Structures are given as C-alpha cells and as structure tokens.
Amino acid sequence: MRQYLEIKEDYKDCLVLFRLGDFYETFFEDAKITSEALQITLTQRNGHPMAGIPHHALDNYLKKLLDQGFKVAICEQMEDPSTAKGIVKREVTQVLTPGTVVEENMIDENNRYSLLIYPAKKGYVFVIFDFSTGDLYIDTFEYTENEIMDFISSYSFVQVLLTNNLRNIKNNIKNSYPGLYVEELEDWYFNKNNIDIVKESYGILNPDVLKLNDEEIYALGAVFKYLEVSQKQKITHFSFPKRFKTSNNMILDSTTILNLGLLPNKETKGKTLYDVLKFTKTSMGARHLQQWISKPLISKKEIEERQDILEIFRNDQLVMEELKEYLSAVRDVERIASRISLMKATPRDLTALKTTLEVIPYINELLLMLGLETLEEFFELKELLNRAIVDEPSNQIGKGKVIKEGFNEELDQYKKIFEKSSDFLKEIEIKEKEKTGITNLKVGRNKIYGFYIEVTKANSDKVPGYYIRKQTLVNSERYITEELRELEEKFSIAEKKIDELEKRIFEDLIRDLQRYVKTLKIFAENISKIDILRGFAEASIKYNYVRPIFSDNKFIIKNGRHPVVERFVEQFTPxxxxxxxxxxxxxxxxxxxxxxxxxxxxxxxxxxxxxxGSFVPAEYAEMPILNNIYTRIGAKDDVVSGKSTFLVEMSEVSSILNNADEKSLVLLDEVGRGTGTIDGISVAWATSEYIYQILKSYTIFATHYMELTMLADFYDGILNKRVKVMETESGIIFMHKIEDGISDKSYGIEVAKLAGLPAEVVSRAKEVMEEISNKTEFENKLKSMKKIKHRKYQKNTKQLKLF
Ligand SMILES: Nc1ncnc2c1ncn2[C@@H]1O[C@H](COP(=O)(O)OP(=O)(O)OP(=O)(O)O)[C@@H](O)[C@H]1O
Incomplete structure (x- = not known):
C-alpha cells in the first residue's frame, strides 16, 4: 500500500489504475469514483475501499472512464511477479485523457481535436491538434471570451487545455459542456526551453522554418511537453503546424458553420452538409472531408483541379464503382502511422497496413486508366511486412503467433522446440498407456501445475512406482515422471524465450517502421483526396448536381436547392x-x-x-469566388455570459460589419428583431446601408420589417424579393417560391393557425388586428421613411468595433 500511496502522490489529478496480478485496482477515493463511474463492485482491502477491473478488459473500461471526462494513470508491474524479489516494481507507464487515446478499439473514425488556449499579448494563441492523426493547426486570434466559447461550440473538441489564469473561460466551458475534458496547465509548461522541445519533436535545427511567433512557439512547446509527460516518450509524429487562417482558404467563423449546418454536432448529426456529401469509404476520407468543409478554397486553380478530378470520376461510372470497392479495403493508415510513431501499433495494425498496401496497385491501375496521378506503393514496406508478420496474427504478442517463420532464426528454433515438445507429449502418452495398461491415461498440461499424467481413481492400483503424485482431483490423481519433468523444463524455457523474443522482434520491427511514418501520412492525405472526390462524383450523380463555373462579378444560381432540406422534404421547390x-x-x-x-x-x-470542389444542387451556377461568408441567422440567448438575444445579435452584426468586404457573402435573417420595432428597423436600415455602400458584399437580408423594402427606392442596387404565398379558403399555402416584389401581409395569424392555436384565440387575434391596424398610420410611417435623408458613409473601420 505504501508503494501505491507514493505513486498516487505524483498523480493526484488522475484515477490511478494499479496493476495487481490479473487486475487493475483502484483504492480509496479513486475506488469510490471508479465503482460509481463503471458500475463495478466496491470492495475492501485492509479496511480501505477498493474496486478493480480485469486486465484483459482494460480498454473497454478505460473508454468508459475517458468518455466521462476522467484523467487516468496506468500503473504497470515492471517485472515478473514470479521472479521478483520483494515488492514487484511498479511504474505509471502512461497517462490518458480523452485527447491522448489512440488505441483502435477506443476511438471512432472522427478526428479527436484538442484545443490549447494560451493568452498572448494581443488575443490568444490556439493550438488545435489531433494526437491520433498528428494533425496540428496553430494561430493567434483576437477573440473575446464569448468568441472563444463560440469557437469551442462549433468544433467538437475532445479536450481543452488552458493556462491557469483563464479561470473564467474554464468555468464557462465547464458550465456549457459538462462532459468536455478541461485541464489547467501549470506555468512550468510554458517557458523558454519550449523552443528546444519543438525543435526536437520536429527534428529541426531552426524553428524559423515553422513560421511561428515566440508566443506560438511557447504554446506549441507546451503541447509537446504535455504529451511527453503524459505519454512518457518523445512525440515526433505531428505534421508541421498549419495556419488556421491562411491565404489559401476561406475562414468560416464558428457561427457560420453552425448557422449553415455544415458539420455535425450532437444535435445536427445526420442533417448537415457533411452528411449529404459523405460518400467516402475510408475513415481518413471522412475526417479530411470535415476539414475540407470547414476550410473552403479560395484559389480558382485549386478548386478547378478538384472539379476536374471529380468530373473524370463522374464520366466513368464503372471505374468509379470499382474504385469504391477497393477504397473500402483501405484501412486507417493515418492513425496506424501515429501508433507506429508512438510504439503503440498492434499486430492487427500491421495486418491492416498490409491489406491496404495490397490494394494500392489495384487502385493505381484504375487511376492510371483515368489518367490521374497514382499513389505511392511502398514496395519495400510491403515486402518487409509480408516477411515479418503471419497472415492472421494473434493480437497477443509473445505466443509465437505474430512473427512469421523465417524472419528470425532464434525464434524459429525455440518455436520448433516448443512444437516438438508437444509432439513428444503425445508420444509419452502412448508409451505410458502401453507400459501401464491404463487405457484412459492422459498426459496433459495445467498452467499452474505444469505437465502431468492423469489416472482415474479406479486405475490407481495400476500406477507404477516411478510415478510421483502431484495433485489429487475428485475422480483422479495426477502424477509426474522424471522424463516428463525434464521435458517440462525444456518446454518452459522455450515458452519464455518465445515470449521474450517475439516481443523484442515486434518492438524492433515497429521501431524500424517509424521511417515510413512521414510518407504514410502523405499517402493518407492523397488517398483521402481521391476518396472524397470520388464521393463527390457519386453524390453529384445521385443527387443531380452541376459543375459551377466561377466568374468575378456574377452570382447566378438557376433552380438552386438546399442539399440537406431537399433530402428531407417530399418535394423541394428550387x-x-x-x-x-x-x-x-x-x-x-x-x-x-x-x-x-x-x-x-x-x-x-x-x-x-x-x-x-463539389458540384452543386442547381441547374446552373455561375458564381464569384468568395473570400468569406458571414451569417446572422436565428436568435439565441447567451445564457452563459448573460447576454440578451439582442446583444448577441448585435455582436454578430458588429463582427460582420468589421470584416466583410466586396468578396463576401452576407446572410442576414431577422436582424433587429430582438428589440423594439422602431429601434430594430433603424438598426437594420443603417446596417444595410453600410453594407451596401461601404462593404459592397453580396447580401441577402430576410426580414419581417416591411419598412426595409423602401431601401430599394433609395438604392438602385437593392432588390426586393418575396416568398410566394397562396391564399385559399381554408388558409394560406406556402409555395416556397422566391419572386420579385414585397410581401404585402405578414400572415402571422395564419401561421399561428397552422401551428394549432385554438380557433377562438385565432379569431380573437383577427378581431384585435382589425382594430389596431391603422392603415393611415402605416402609410404615414412610410411617407416619413421616404423623407429619410441620404447618408454617405465614410469608411472608418477602426471606430466601428462596438463590442
Ligand atoms: N424551397 C423549399 N421547398 C420545399 N420545402 C421548403 C422549401 N423551403 C422551405 N421549405 C420547408 O419549409 C420549412 C420552413 O422553412 P424556413 O425555416 O426556411 O422558413 P422561414 O420563412 O425562414 O421561417 P421563419 O421566418 O419562421 O424562420 C422548412 O423546414 C422546409 O421543410
């Protein structure tokens, strides 16, 4: 127990799983928490609470603990208990958090991004990393605390790390996402020698090649330090940091990702753009598709390159289908490469890698037929794996069922001794049967007692003198002979040697494979691209999408459809x-x-x-390449920060007015609704004028304020459109068709009726409306609006930031 307490002292913030024989045990407070979290029995040891899990079921239970947001330290036995003198040496071999799991059976195909937030002189450095794939982004954002919360809400992070002076943000995250793992890092994680850790992790001499500022290097170093401490090894499998904000990509803000329903979260799963376009066959493709969607391209050349490949697939549907079959056999090489780098790859991983390498030539054949660039085939690696690993290896290393015959002579020799001994056992059985005349005599092996000759009690009198009694069972006796004892010794030595050798050979092999990690990751990226674009081609055929063309000053979509809504309604009106x-x-x-x-x-x-690079749901599309899309859709209260609907709405508008330009698309829905009518109209009016005059963004502004339609009288470039509604005897019918003009009525009461308000309430509402709707008043208001003086805005963005 003293050993446990000493270890626990160093891992106070973790649940310590302490290996004791065949179990991982937890003690004291940890035991209470673990038994509650895993629904396992709480027992006692020397009067102290204890709860344990069988060692073979570790992964399963670990997953449950991590999913519930615990940090877990695994404390292993560092020597064989049967040969150890005194207390068995034990050490924590790894510390796991939701962001550091890489084991195949504990994670699904999605990215597992962690976020580190480090306060910079101006704003915050964000390091976004997926430990399981080695993908890493970094950037400095001048965000407010609320914008940080928005950011977190739009990416499904599995863990957030932050400095200990960001308590407020930590509390907000804890309140909003109770299941999300959040950890404060102490100051020592962030210091000057982080530069060395970064250099070491990337194997570079000069960190300038990373193009990061000092604060970003510290933050990145802290990530590596954190991972090194928890994994107890050097971390070398990360890609060079990519900028979150780059000149090659559109930077969609988190509000837009949520508002447009681009990527799935718990509530929107199955109903997002990602779900519609996910025809990928590999886990890597699925993950990269999410990355593509959150970072659309802004280079016409790059987009058209994707479109061209898509079109090639689309034009050869037979090949497209065949490719699909082969892609289905491609395994998650990106994660296998990470596990190789972390020395955590399993025999199953190597088989998966082998299978993948075997299908590449077939994929390449198809790519060649289509005139597309082929994938790296890794001949040498394939040959090595074929030579080293048996076709269907056991996932348990050390039983002689992983390494192929011929790969290591010494191992082969011991395996032969082992096999021979088994044959020899059979021979002894035959011989002893003959010698003793006991026909049902059996020679066998028991894990604890070793080799034995078993004789039923009925035949005890026939047992010869050289049999030594070993064990008594209910109906039989077990014996050993000198010959058998000798054989047993040889057998145990061989068994032990096989265990040692196979483990060592496997480890050496994985170490050797580390030289392929970089190229395997490039392969992962290339095959993901093929997988995604093949999927886009399939989607374009299945859902009838067209290839958009790009031109600077035209935004034309003919008979466009909403790709998600059209999947859920019977008939979609384009x-x-x-x-x-x-x-x-x-x-x-x-x-x-x-x-x-x-x-x-x-x-x-x-x-x-x-x-x-996808085709689009329309009959024809000719569009500009936008550098961003800004949205203000739907009103929500920000309960956490105590901001009202209107304040949230205005913050979003403020952000749009500060950032949008003539290459942006601005989508505004009901701006100004969160306040009184006059205030609302006035803010909406002024906002529209500013966007129109200064920002010159492509804008669609959906509103209930009829008054705003008068903007078209002031500005030639502002158009009025309305949604067609048909009035019938029994009520209104929505035609969902957009046409020129102004919606003449608000139909609020009609919609209330459709929603099922009691008939009396609806008819009373109509009565009240008759009485209060004063046509003259409305007309007077319009007249006075006509008199609104023109205002020419002067661009002065510096003063604009209101929130
Ligand atoms: N073009 C369309 N074709 C078919 N159905 C549609 C179309 N557009 C919308 N719908 C259906 O009508 C429903 C309401 O649409 P939507 O939410 O866009 O209305 P809205 O005018 O924005 O309403 P509100 O002002 O209340 O937010 C959608 O959920 C969808 O089922």
Missing part, C-alpha cells in the same frame, strides 16, 4: 438568385415558415460546396 456587381443586395420578405431561412442558407451552402 429557386434562383441573380446578382451582379450592380445588383448585389436583396431584401427578402415573406411570412414565417415560408422558406426564407432555407433560401438564405441554400445560397451559403451552395457557395461553400462550390469552393470545396
């Missing part, structure tokens, strides 16, 4: 948009539920699809 440099602002009016938000989102999503 709609057009036609904007250009002179007509680039649409005020869209229409009743609730008529399809305004869908239309708005559809234009955003189609733009994103176009810029990730």
């Amino acid at each position: 709609n057009d948009i036609m904007l250009d440099e002179n007509k680039r602002f649409v005020i869209l009016t229409g009743p609730n539920m008529s399809g305004k938000s869908t239309y708005l989102r559809q234009i955003g999503i189609i733009s994103i699809m176009a810029q990730i």
Whole structure:
C-alpha cells in the first residue's frame, strides 16, 4: 500500500489504475469514483475501499472512464511477479485523457481535436491538434471570451487545455459542456526551453522554418511537453503546424458553420452538409472531408483541379464503382502511422497496413486508366511486412503467433522446440498407456501445475512406482515422471524465450517502421483526396448536381436547392438568385415558415460546396469566388455570459460589419428583431446601408420589417424579393417560391393557425388586428421613411468595433 500511496502522490489529478496480478485496482477515493463511474463492485482491502477491473478488459473500461471526462494513470508491474524479489516494481507507464487515446478499439473514425488556449499579448494563441492523426493547426486570434466559447461550440473538441489564469473561460466551458475534458496547465509548461522541445519533436535545427511567433512557439512547446509527460516518450509524429487562417482558404467563423449546418454536432448529426456529401469509404476520407468543409478554397486553380478530378470520376461510372470497392479495403493508415510513431501499433495494425498496401496497385491501375496521378506503393514496406508478420496474427504478442517463420532464426528454433515438445507429449502418452495398461491415461498440461499424467481413481492400483503424485482431483490423481519433468523444463524455457523474443522482434520491427511514418501520412492525405472526390462524383450523380463555373462579378444560381432540406422534404421547390456587381443586395420578405431561412442558407451552402470542389444542387451556377461568408441567422440567448438575444445579435452584426468586404457573402435573417420595432428597423436600415455602400458584399437580408423594402427606392442596387404565398379558403399555402416584389401581409395569424392555436384565440387575434391596424398610420410611417435623408458613409473601420 505504501508503494501505491507514493505513486498516487505524483498523480493526484488522475484515477490511478494499479496493476495487481490479473487486475487493475483502484483504492480509496479513486475506488469510490471508479465503482460509481463503471458500475463495478466496491470492495475492501485492509479496511480501505477498493474496486478493480480485469486486465484483459482494460480498454473497454478505460473508454468508459475517458468518455466521462476522467484523467487516468496506468500503473504497470515492471517485472515478473514470479521472479521478483520483494515488492514487484511498479511504474505509471502512461497517462490518458480523452485527447491522448489512440488505441483502435477506443476511438471512432472522427478526428479527436484538442484545443490549447494560451493568452498572448494581443488575443490568444490556439493550438488545435489531433494526437491520433498528428494533425496540428496553430494561430493567434483576437477573440473575446464569448468568441472563444463560440469557437469551442462549433468544433467538437475532445479536450481543452488552458493556462491557469483563464479561470473564467474554464468555468464557462465547464458550465456549457459538462462532459468536455478541461485541464489547467501549470506555468512550468510554458517557458523558454519550449523552443528546444519543438525543435526536437520536429527534428529541426531552426524553428524559423515553422513560421511561428515566440508566443506560438511557447504554446506549441507546451503541447509537446504535455504529451511527453503524459505519454512518457518523445512525440515526433505531428505534421508541421498549419495556419488556421491562411491565404489559401476561406475562414468560416464558428457561427457560420453552425448557422449553415455544415458539420455535425450532437444535435445536427445526420442533417448537415457533411452528411449529404459523405460518400467516402475510408475513415481518413471522412475526417479530411470535415476539414475540407470547414476550410473552403479560395484559389480558382485549386478548386478547378478538384472539379476536374471529380468530373473524370463522374464520366466513368464503372471505374468509379470499382474504385469504391477497393477504397473500402483501405484501412486507417493515418492513425496506424501515429501508433507506429508512438510504439503503440498492434499486430492487427500491421495486418491492416498490409491489406491496404495490397490494394494500392489495384487502385493505381484504375487511376492510371483515368489518367490521374497514382499513389505511392511502398514496395519495400510491403515486402518487409509480408516477411515479418503471419497472415492472421494473434493480437497477443509473445505466443509465437505474430512473427512469421523465417524472419528470425532464434525464434524459429525455440518455436520448433516448443512444437516438438508437444509432439513428444503425445508420444509419452502412448508409451505410458502401453507400459501401464491404463487405457484412459492422459498426459496433459495445467498452467499452474505444469505437465502431468492423469489416472482415474479406479486405475490407481495400476500406477507404477516411478510415478510421483502431484495433485489429487475428485475422480483422479495426477502424477509426474522424471522424463516428463525434464521435458517440462525444456518446454518452459522455450515458452519464455518465445515470449521474450517475439516481443523484442515486434518492438524492433515497429521501431524500424517509424521511417515510413512521414510518407504514410502523405499517402493518407492523397488517398483521402481521391476518396472524397470520388464521393463527390457519386453524390453529384445521385443527387443531380452541376459543375459551377466561377466568374468575378456574377452570382447566378438557376433552380438552386438546399442539399440537406431537399433530402428531407417530399418535394423541394428550387429557386434562383441573380446578382451582379450592380445588383448585389436583396431584401427578402415573406411570412414565417415560408422558406426564407432555407433560401438564405441554400445560397451559403451552395457557395461553400462550390469552393470545396463539389458540384452543386442547381441547374446552373455561375458564381464569384468568395473570400468569406458571414451569417446572422436565428436568435439565441447567451445564457452563459448573460447576454440578451439582442446583444448577441448585435455582436454578430458588429463582427460582420468589421470584416466583410466586396468578396463576401452576407446572410442576414431577422436582424433587429430582438428589440423594439422602431429601434430594430433603424438598426437594420443603417446596417444595410453600410453594407451596401461601404462593404459592397453580396447580401441577402430576410426580414419581417416591411419598412426595409423602401431601401430599394433609395438604392438602385437593392432588390426586393418575396416568398410566394397562396391564399385559399381554408388558409394560406406556402409555395416556397422566391419572386420579385414585397410581401404585402405578414400572415402571422395564419401561421399561428397552422401551428394549432385554438380557433377562438385565432379569431380573437383577427378581431384585435382589425382594430389596431391603422392603415393611415402605416402609410404615414412610410411617407416619413421616404423623407429619410441620404447618408454617405465614410469608411472608418477602426471606430466601428462596438463590442
Ligand atoms: N424551397 C423549399 N421547398 C420545399 N420545402 C421548403 C422549401 N423551403 C422551405 N421549405 C420547408 O419549409 C420549412 C420552413 O422553412 P424556413 O425555416 O426556411 O422558413 P422561414 O420563412 O425562414 O421561417 P421563419 O421566418 O419562421 O424562420 C422548412 O423546414 C422546409 O421543410
């Protein structure tokens, strides 16, 4: 127990799983927590609480603990208990958190991004990394605490690390995401010699090649230090840091990713753009698809390169189908490479790698037929794996069932001795039967007692004198002979040697394979691209998408559809948009539920699809390459920070007005609704003018404020559109069709009726409306709006930041 307490002292923040024989035990407070979390029995040892899990079921239980946000330290026996003198030496061999698991059976195909937040002089450095794939991004963001929360909400992080002076953010995260693992890192994680850790991890002499500033290097060093401490080894499998903000990509803000339903989270799973486009066959492809969607391209050349490949697949559907079959056999090489680098690869990983390498030539054959670039074939690696690993290896190393015959002479020799001894056992059985005349005599082996000759009690009198009694069972006796004892010794030595040798050979092999990690990761990226684009081709055929073309000053979508909504409604009504440099602002009016938000989102999503290289749900699309999309859709309270709906709304508008430009698409839904009508209209009016005059962004503004439609009288480039509604005897029918004009009524009461409000309430509402709707008043308001003085904005962005 003293040994346990000493170890626990160093791992106070962890649940310590302490190996005792065939169990991992937990003690004291840890035992109470573990038994509760895993629903296992709480027992006692010397009067102290204890709860244990069988060693073979570790992964299963570990997964449950990590999923519940615990940090777990695994304390192993460092020597064989049967030969150890005194107390068996034990050490913590690894510390696991949700962001540091890489074991195949504990994680699904999705990326497992962790986020480290480090306060910089200006803003915060974010390091976003996936330990299981080695993918890493870094950047400095001038975010407010609320923007940090938004950022966290739009990416499904598995853990957040932060410095200990960010308590407020930590508490906010804890309140908003109770299941998310959050850890404060002490100051010593961040210091000057982090530069050395970074250099070592990347094997570089000069960190300048990483193009990071000092603060970013510290933050990155802290990540490596954290991982080194928890994994107890050097970390070398990460890719060079990629910038989150690059000039090659659109940087979608988290609000837009959420508003447009681009990537799945718990609530939107199955109903996002990602779900519609996920025709990928490999886990790597699926993960990279998420990355593509969150970072659409802005280079026409790169987009068109993707489109060209897609088109090639699309034009040869037979090959496309065949390729699908082969891709299905491709395993998660990206993660296998990480496990090789971390010395955590299993025999199963190597078989998976072998299978993958075997299908590459077939994939390459198809790629060649299509005139596409082929993939690296790794001949040498394939040959090595074929030579080293048996076809169906056991996942338990040390039983002689992993390393192939011929790979290591010494191992082969002991395996032969082992096999011979088994044959010899059979011979002894025959011989002893003959000698003693006991026909049901059996020669066998028991894990604890070793070799034995078993004779039933009925035949005890026939047992010869040279049999030495070893064990008494209910109906039989077990004996040993001198010959058998000698054989047993040889057998045990061989068994032990096989165990030692196979483990060592396997370890050496993995170490040797580390030279392939970099190229395997490049392969992973290349095959993901093929997988995704093949999938885009399949989606484009199945869902009838067209290839968009890009032109600077036209934004034309004919008969466009919302790719997600169209999958869920019986009949989707397609709609057009036609904007250009002179007509680039649409005020869209229409009743609730008529399809305004869908239309708005559809234009955003189609733009994103176009810029990730996919075809789009439309009959024709000619669009500009946008450098960003900004959205203000839906009103939500920010309970955590205590901000009202209106304040959240205005913060978002402020961010748009500070960032959008003529190459942006701005989608506004109901701006100003969170406050009084007059205030709301005024803010919406001023915002629209500013966007129109100064930012010149392509904009669609859906609103209930009829008054805003008067903007079109002031500015030639502002258009009024409405959603068509049909009035019938029994109520209104939504046509979901966008047409020129202004929605003349708000139909609020009609929608209330559709929603099932009691008939009396609906008819009373109509009565009240008759009485209060004063036409003259409305007309007077319009008249006074006509008199609004023109205002020419002067661009002065510095003063704009309101929140
Ligand atoms: N073009 C369309 N074709 C078919 N169905 C549609 C179309 N657009 C919208 N719908 C259906 O109508 C529903 C309501 O659409 P949407 O949310 O866009 O309305 P809205 O006008 O924005 O409403 P609100 O003002 O209340 O937010 C959608 O969930 C969808 O089922």
